[in-house]
Amino acid sequence: MKNTNKSKSLDQIKKIIKEQKQARKEDDKITLTVSSGTCGQARGSMEVIDSLKETIEQKQLEDKVRVKVTGCHGFCEAEPNIIFQPDNIFYQHVKPKHSKDIIEKTALNKEILDQLLYTDPSTNEKAKKDEDISFYTKQERLVLGDNVLIDPTDINDYFSIGGYNSLLKTLETLNPEQVINTVKSSGIRGRGGAGFPTGIKWEFTRKAKSDEKYIICNADEGDPGAYMDRSLMEGNPHRVLEGMIIGAYAIGANQGFIYIRDEYPLALKNITLAIQQAKEFGLLGQNILDTGFGLEINIVKGAGAFVCGEETALIASVEGKVGEPKQRPPFPAVKGLWKKPTNINNVETWGNIPLIIEKGADWYSQIGTKDSKGTKIFSLVGKINNTGLVEVPMGITLREIIFDIGGGIPEGKKFKAVQTGGPSGGCLPAEKLDLPIDYESLTEAGSIMGSGGMIVMDENTCMVDVAKYFLNFLRDESCGKCLSCREGTQRMWEIVNKITEGNGKKGDIELLEELAYAVKDASMCGLGQTAANPVLSTLRYFRDEYEAHVVDKKCPAGVCKDLIRYIIIEDKCTGCMACIKPCPEDAITGELKKVHTLDENKCIRCGACYEACKFDAIKIE
Amino acid sequence: MNVQTDKVKSFINKYNCKQSALIAILQEIQAEYNYLPKNALIYVSQQLHIPLIDIIGVATFYSAFSLEPKGEHTVKVCMGTACHVRGGPKILEEFERRLEIESGHTTDDKQFSLDTVACLECCAIGPVVVVDENYHAQTSIRNVDTILKKYRKKEKKNEEHQ
Ligand SMILES: Cc1cc2nc3c(=O)[nH]c(=O)nc-3n(C[C@H](O)[C@H](O)[C@H](O)COP(=O)(O)O)c2cc1C
Ligand code: SF4
Ligand code: SF4
Ligand code: SF4
Ligand code: FES
Ligand code: FES
Numbered sequence: 001m002k003n004t005n006k007s008k009s010l011d012q013i014k015k016i017i018k019e020q021k022q023a024r025k026e027d028d029k030i031t032l033t034v035s036s037g038t039c040g041q042a043r044g045s046m047e048v049i050d051s052l053k054e055t056i057e058q059k060q061l062e063d064k065v066r067v068k069v070t071g072c073h074g075f076c077e078a079e080p081n082i083i084f085q086p087d088n089i090f091y092q093h094v095k096p097k098h099s100k101d102i103i104e105k106t107a108l109n110k111e112i113l114d115q116l117l118y119t120d121p122s123t124n125e126k127a128k129k130d131e132d133i134s135f136y137t138k139q140e141r142l143v144l145g146d147n148v149l150i151d152p153t154d155i156n157d158y159f160s161i162g163g164y165n166s167l168l169k170t171l172e173t174l175n176p177e178q179v180i181n182t183v184k185s186s187g188i189r190g191r192g193g194a195g196f197p198t199g200i201k202w203e204f205t206r207k208a209k210s211d212e213k214y215i216i217c218n219a220d221e222g223d224p225g226a227y228m229d230r231s232l233m234e235g236n237p238h239r240v241l242e243g244m245i246i247g248a249y250a251i252g253a254n255q256g257f258i259y260i261r262d263e264y265p266l267a268l269k270n271i272t273l274a275i276q277q278a279k280e281f282g283l284l285g286q287n288i289l290d291t292g293f294g295l296e297i298n299i300v301k302g303a304g305a306f307v308c309g310e311e312t313a314l315i316a317s318v319e320g321k322v323g324e325p326k327q328r329p330p331f332p333a334v335k336g337l338w339k340k341p342t343n344i345n346n347v348e349t350w351g352n353i354p355l356i357i358e359k360g361a362d363w364y365s366q367i368g369t370k371d372s373k374g375t376k377i378f379s380l381v382g383k384i385n386n387t388g389l390v391e392v393p394m395g396i397t398l399r400e401i402i403f404d405i406g407g408g409i410p411e412g413k414k415f416k417a418v419q420t421g422g423p424s425g426g427c428l429p430a431e432k433l434d435l436p437i438d439y440e441s442l443t444e445a446g447s448i449m450g451s452g453g454m455i456v457m458d459e460n461t462c463m464v465d466v467a468k469y470f471l472n473f474l475r476d477e478s479c480g481k482c483l484s485c486r487e488g489t490q491r492m493w494e495i496v497n498k499i500t501e502g503n504g505k506k507g508d509i510e511l512l513e514e515l516a517y518a519v520k521d522a523s524m525c526g527l528g529q530t531a532a533n534p535v536l537s538t539l540r541y542f543r544d545e546y547e548a549h550v551v552d553k554k555c556p557a558g559v560c561k562d563l564i565r566y567i568i569i570e571d572k573c574t575g576c577m578a579c580i581k582p583c584p585e586d587a588i589t590g591e592l593k594k595v596h597t598l599d600e601n602k603c604i605r606c607g608a609c610y611e612a613c614k615f616d617a618i619k620i621e
Numbered sequence: 622m623n624v625q626t627d628k629v630k631s632f633i634n635k636y637n638c639k640q641s642a643l644i645a646i647l648q649e650i651q652a653e654y655n656y657l658p659k660n661a662l663i664y665v666s667q668q669l670h671i672p673l674i675d676i677i678g679v680a681t682f683y684s685a686f687s688l689e690p691k692g693e694h695t696v697k698v699c700m701g702t703a704c705h706v707r708g709g710p711k712i713l714e715e716f717e718r719r720l721e722i723e724s725g726h727t728t729d730d731k732q733f734s735l736d737t738v739a740c741l742e743c744c745a746i747g748p749v750v751v752v753d754e755n756y757h758a759q760t761s762i763r764n765v766d767t768i769l770k771k772y773r774k775k776e777k778k779n780e781e782h783q
Contacts, residue, residue: 042758076746
């Protein structure tokens with residue numbers, strides 16, 4: 001790294017922010033922002049970027065058009081996508097071959113390329129701008145919205161949208177108590193799962209007596225199917241840092257850690273760079289902007305264990321040990337990392353802080369419901385048309401998220417359930433679609449807010465199989481310290497597995513329920529305490545599906561292998577032979593243009609023939 | 622595998638021989654050798670003054686570490702919730718059949734290791750499979766063989782070049 005003589009004072013940073021803002025205002029270049037988070041890159045955004053840049057160079061248009069590589073725009077379904085600035089034209093599924101037209105026709109001549117526009121699946125209408133797309137209209141992208149505007153690898157770009165202004169405001173006009181009071185009265189609660197009021201947690205750590213205090217950013221994001229933290233770290237790392245610096249100032253911590261999931265290379269790269277840049281500008285380090293307050297932030301890479309997202313296990317992991325949770329109290333606020341007071345918050349929680357400081361507690365607390373304030377980011381995935389990250393005000397209904405924003409279920413299938421809260425959460429049925437969501441309402445309904453995973457399931461999803469899936473995950477991830485959790489998740493999995501294999505007996509469901517409550521009550525950390533939720537919620541709303549497995553030995557959704565069979569519908573089979581080769585067991589025989597036969601005794605129910613048949617002639621029963 | 626003490630030593634030095642950096646040091650070793658060679662762990666144990674049994678404890682607790690050498694190519698099949706409801710398990714089974722190994726293992730010819738992961742963070746294009754660094758989107762049972770062939774072929778080509 002370069003030396004730190006670039007380090008600035010408060011006034012100098014203020015000046016830089018002003019200049020950068022002005023420069024953005026005066027900027028008359030057409031900017032093509034290409035969504036390029038992990039998910040965009042997996043779908044070829046880098047190739048698109050290269051070819052756009054090449055086209056601009058070839059045509060010598062560098063002073064008219066620029067390409068900006070941004071973090072993700074949240075609309076996974078439409079990746080790779082481009083949003084034009086200042087016009088907000090939205091192009092989806094862009095390929096390198098479109099570059100020439102995009103530059104020549106749209107960028108230079110405002111001509112719209114119809115084939116790259118998003119088409120609404122329900123109305124068949126084409127949308128020209130991001131604000132015309134139903135996926136975006138009902139969202140309130142207060143935290144994620146800036147992803148579109150900035151190059152996450154350039155601190156100046158963050159300055160140009162007023163970034164670090166909240167930190168300046170804090171250092172100049174607020175004392176630590178005032179910051180804590182603002183956060184308290186904003187009503188924000190932790191976005192990592194449990195929903196503990198953030199301001200109160202900060203106050204605990206501030207009041208704990210110690211020569212040394214720490215803050216930690218929890219970026220472990222272990223819920224399979226949730227990725228909002230990754231998106232924020234990748235697309236707007238300075239925002240998270242800004243939140244952390246403000247928090248450290250309020251709490252009185254001089255050392256911070258970011259515990260980041262092992263599988264997040266791009267987030268790791270961007271946050272590492274952001275720390276470096278913040279240091280160069282004097283926004284991090286021994287003496288921040290000459291105020292006498294100092295904070296160093298280090299990065300710790302997780303090593304792949306779900307339980308390490310739990311705060312006490314995370315602390316053990318930062319200390320280099322096996323990530324086993326500890327009994328609380330003492331809470332980390334009193335005795336945390338290296339036995340010193342430690343404040344842990346989730347990435348999204350930290351990311352909300354600059355907003356609260358900027359707009360004030362009153363403004364913030366008007367968003368949301370009585371006890372849940374602000375917005376929450378969800379990853380809307382599974383059997384849903386518009387897959388992506390959605391940021392919505394607390395209190396919105398599940399129906400609005402799934403049908404208005406998410407565009408409903410693909411292929412005209414029927415909605416069956418939505419799973420929130422990951423392995424600690426539950427599955428909610430259609431009757432709960434009009435539930436306004438906040439921390440309490442979700443808990444009451446048998447699920448939890450969790451970190452924001454929202455997995456939509458349709459008629460082809462088996463709820464017993466889903467319960468088995470989560471139990472399998474949990475028995476693997478249980479650290480094994482408590483007998484109830486270690487043995488309980490294993491035993492529950494065995495029972496559910498037996499049921500899905502068609503060997504369920506009368507009384508199994510009741511036994512499962514009993515076990516579930518035992519695990520809930522006797523386990524030490526959140527993993528065990530909530531491990532029963534997937535089972536209990538599916539039992540509560542989909543008991544008939546369990547019974548169909550146990551009593552009728554049927555899997556109504558056609559998922560559980562031992563309870564289904566594949567058959568050929570004679571009337572529909574054209575004898576095309578496409579199903580013969582894929583079958584690993586040579587179970588299908590037949591001649592060209594003659595009805596084929598499937599030998600059920602040989603069939604291992606792999607589903608390959610079902611996938612191969614273009615005539616819907618193979619049916620699951 | 623030939624483990625160079627110098628390399629391992631440099632990892633340890635990078636973290637000032639701190640005990641709390643054990644996980645970070647193991648991550649460096651894993652990245653270098655694709656697994657944790659036994660003599661590297663013994664060396665770390667001596668240098669950091671941590672009993673070997675505790676190091677093995679850490680190494681087996683976290684899924685990022687492997688005590689066995691990995692194959693030439695690593696196939697990771699997403700077992701996240703979103704991919705699960707879109708048929709991920711069927712894809713995994715097909716890989717297991719084609720490679721004749723169970724997930725978590727390596728083929729006898731050391732060409733492929735098969736693993737599952739919790740979520741590859743691109744749920745929109747599930748079921749997702751990553752081979753080495755390459756993403757394969759919306760995989761189907763039929764794709765599995767095609768995917769494997771691609772990497773097998775590369776292998777052969779390389780041999781021809783040599
Ligand atoms: C098993 C388990 C896993 C957890 N995983 C995460 C996680 O991945 N990310 C996270 O922020 N919090 C996670 N938590 C919650 C943390 O323990 C802690 O409450 C949170 O980081 C506090 O931050 P917040 O108040 O900002 O939400 C997990 C909790 C449990 C019990
Ligand atoms: S509840 Fe489970 S994961 Fe938590 S400490 Fe006990 S055994 Fe470990
Ligand atoms: S389900 Fe699989 S094994 Fe059974 S007939 Fe079809 S392809 Fe063959
Ligand atoms: S693929 Fe379908 S239509 Fe073709 S032979 Fe098989 S069952 Fe018949
Ligand atoms: S667009 Fe898919 S994760 Fe952001
Ligand atoms: S669940 Fe497979 S990529 Fe997320």
